[in-house]
Amino acid sequence: MAGVQLINLSKAYGDVEVLHDINLSIADGEFVVFVGPSGCGKSTLLRMIAGLEKATGGDVMIGDKRANDLSPRQRDIAMVFQSYALYPQMTVAQNMGFSLSLERRSKDEISQKVKEAAEALKLGPFLDRKPGQLSGGQRQRVAIGRAIVRNPQVFLLDEPLSNLDAALRSETRVEISELHQRMNTTMIYVTHDQVEAMTMADRIVVLNAGNIEQVGSPMDLYNHPESEFVAGFIGSPKMNFVKGRYAEAVGATTLGVRPEHFAIGQGDDTWEGRVTLVERLGHDTILYVNVRDAGALTVSLDGQHGHQVGDTVHLRPQLEFIHRFNEIGKPIVA
Amino acid sequence: MGRWLLLFVLGVIAILMVSPLILTVFTSFKPTTELVNPPWAPPVSLTYEHYVRVWTEAGFSRYFFNTLVISAVDAVVMIVIASLAAYAMVFMDFRGKLVLRVLFLIGLMIPVTAIVLPLFQIVRGFGLVNTHLGVIFADLALAVSVFVFMFSSYFVGVPKELHEAARIDGATEFQIYRRVVMPIATPAVVTTALLEFLWSWNDLLLRLLLLTRDEMRTLSVGLLNFQGTMTRDVTGLSSGTVIMAIPVVLLFLFFQRHFVRGMTAGAVK
Numbered sequence: 001m002a003g004v005q006l007i008n009l010s011k012a013y014g015d016v017e018v019l020h021d022i023n024l025s026i027a028d029g030e031f032v033v034f035v036g037p038s039g040c041g042k043s044t045l046l047r048m049i050a051g052l053e054k055a056t057g058g059d060v061m062i063g064d065k066r067a068n069d070l071s072p073r074q075r076d077i078a079m080v081f082q083s084y085a086l087y088p089q090m091t092v093a094q095n096m097g098f099s100l101s102l103e104r105r106s107k108d109e110i111s112q113k114v115k116e117a118a119e120a121l122k123l124g125p126f127l128d129r130k131p132g133q134l135s136g137g138q139r140q141r142v143a144i145g146r147a148i149v150r151n152p153q154v155f156l157l158d159e160p161l162s163n164l165d166a167a168l169r170s171e172t173r174v175e176i177s178e179l180h181q182r183m184n185t186t187m188i189y190v191t192h193d194q195v196e197a198m199t200m201a202d203r204i205v206v207l208n209a210g211n212i213e214q215v216g217s218p219m220d221l222y223n224h225p226e227s228e229f230v231a232g233f234i235g236s237p238k239m240n241f242v243k244g245r246y247a248e249a250v251g252a253t254t255l256g257v258r259p260e261h262f263a264i265g266q267g268d269d270t271w272e273g274r275v276t277l278v279e280r281l282g283h284d285t286i287l288y289v290n291v292r293d294a295g296a297l298t299v300s301l302d303g304q305h306g307h308q309v310g311d312t313v314h315l316r317p318q319l320e321f322i323h324r325f326n327e328i329g330k331p332i333v334a
Numbered sequence: 335m336g337r338w339l340l341l342f343v344l345g346v347i348a349i350l351m352v353s354p355l356i357l358t359v360f361t362s363f364k365p366t367t368e369l370v371n372p373p374w375a376p377p378v379s380l381t382y383e384h385y386v387r388v389w390t391e392a393g394f395s396r397y398f399f400n401t402l403v404i405s406a407v408d409a410v411v412m413i414v415i416a417s418l419a420a421y422a423m424v425f426m427d428f429r430g431k432l433v434l435r436v437l438f439l440i441g442l443m444i445p446v447t448a449i450v451l452p453l454f455q456i457v458r459g460f461g462l463v464n465t466h467l468g469v470i471f472a473d474l475a476l477a478v479s480v481f482v483f484m485f486s487s488y489f490v491g492v493p494k495e496l497h498e499a500a501r502i503d504g505a506t507e508f509q510i511y512r513r514v515v516m517p518i519a520t521p522a523v524v525t526t527a528l529l530e531f532l533w534s535w536n537d538l539l540l541r542l543l544l545l546t547r548d549e550m551r552t553l554s555v556g557l558l559n560f561q562g563t564m565t566r567d568v569t570g571l572s573s574g575t576v577i578m579a580i581p582v583v584l585l586f587l588f589f590q591r592h593f594v595r596g597m598t599a600g601a602v603k
Contacts, residue, residue: 050498050502051501052498052501052502071501072498072501072502072504073501073502073503073504073505077502078502079498079499079502081495081498081499082495083493083495085493085495085496085498085499086499087496087499087500087514087518088518089517089518098500098503098505098513099503099504102503102504102505102509103504146499146503150503
């Protein structure tokens with residue numbers, strides 16, 4: 001096991017710099033999630049740690065070794081790809097044992113390790129099948145199995161759940177979290193899905209346009225976003241941003257209110273609006289409300305409510321939870 | 335109506351293609367006495383005497399062996415060379431890659447007949463005239479561009495992540511080539527083997543130039559023995575042609591499915 005350090009790391013393709021001066025320290029055994037919109041550079045960053053992309057500047061340290069000039073095999077890392085990247089001509093057992101066979105380990109040792117990993121991932125009955133005969137979820141488990149048999153210093157996972165359906169995604173999410181707890185190996189996980197980031201990470205690294213916007217625990221990012229971008233990216237449904245008189249009333253350029261931080265009430269301190277859409281999820285109800293001078297807002301109410309499209313509602317933002325941002329999108333500290 | 339017209343046109347084309355083959359097969363089994371009958375008449379009494387004569391007296395057993403050795407070595411070595419070159423072109427980054435690609439492209443464009451004399455000089459320079467090795471080198475050099483492009487178009491369809499996953503698993507480039515990429519390139523391998531084998535099997539020009547000693551000759555050159563300036567041994571020519579065609583036809587029938595897949599590789603995603 002080893003930690004990972006990125007020191008002034010940058011990457012450019014020709015004249016276009018896609019990652020700028022990235023500094024990050026990942027502790028040994030930590031589960032870190034890189035999250036950000038498409039094209040923010042999170043996968044490139046992961047591939048640079050893996051050794052699949054060369055850094056233009058700066059250093060990648062794995063453990064106490066500078067890894068810039070090491071090939072992927074010398075870095076002692078394992079990676080799970082979004083597309084699974086299983087070898088189609090090999091059986092599940094051969095896929096999982098491929099790295100060990102390259103190291104010329106004995107057949108007994110390979111078979112033992114593959115068996116252990118397969119049992120942990122409930123793949124025992126499928127060891128003789130080819131990847132083409134497996135479901136998407138099973139394939140992803142084989143890809144994870146292929147990574148864990150090597151017992152690497154660092155696990156890298158590049159959007160491993162993106163190709164799975166919603167039910168399987170949440171199931172596999174739990175399995176990966178359990179796997180991390182069991183193995184306690186450093187894991188770096190890339191996703192564009194903030195729910196995955198929030199539920200799995202010890203720490204989240206939010207990337208935007210090749211820069212680190214913020215690093216922190218999921219609750220840190222949720223409660224204390226250091227920019228309008230992070231505030232908008234973390235949390236689902238996403239935070240409402242209101243400009244104009246409502247923002248000015250609290251001394252901000254932009255006022256941020258999470259959908260769950262609205263209450264329905266009456267009185268002068270409420271914002272009157274018209275319901276344009278209602279989504280009933282059972283455990284909560286999402287209202288889309290058009291408020292004059294504030295625009296279209298999303299409101300999340302606990303439990304089941306009888307609001308209908310066209311109803312007039314009065315929204316009261318819970319002042320203790322609001323976020324105030326200045327003109328450059330940075331939070332205003334009281 | 336359109337369907338019938340299409341069937342008619344296809345039928346005419348099929349007849350045009352198959353008729354010389356039928357004529358050849360008929361003639362090869364006809365006793366010499368029946369040669370005065372119309373050529374399209376099937377043999378009344380079948381005889382194998384021409385096949386025996388061609389195989390033994392006319393030296394076709396030796397020609398067959400020579401052709402088989404050259405074609406088989408051509409096919410196997412071509413698979414190795416072309417797939418390795420294509421692997422490097424598709425999966426590896428190196429200086430001069432573009433130049434190499436252009437050189438291969440030029441290799442595709444130059445007709446064999448245009449360079450056959452310089453090629454002869456080169457082979458002679460190496461002292462390889464009248465050796466099978468000389469013909470094999472010339473064959474490989476002339477056709478390698480085609481097969482590098484064929485393998486390249488197949489390899490481009492191999493997901494990049496497979497190559498990356500193997501690198502992460504600790505495989506060297508050669509291990510990735512041998513254990514990951516080649517096992518899934520069967521259609522390209524089969525197509526290369528068949529096409530190179532066929533070209534080598536049927537080639538006349540290079541063999542005529544490079545193999546002048548009778549014991550080194552191949553089937554295509556051997557067939558010329560049946561044609562003189564004034565005379566023609568029609569039955570010998572026919573049975574020799576059938577002997578020459580049989581292995582290729584069998585190979586195609588056997589590997590047809592793979593062959594079609596290899597030829598269409600890269601056509602659609």
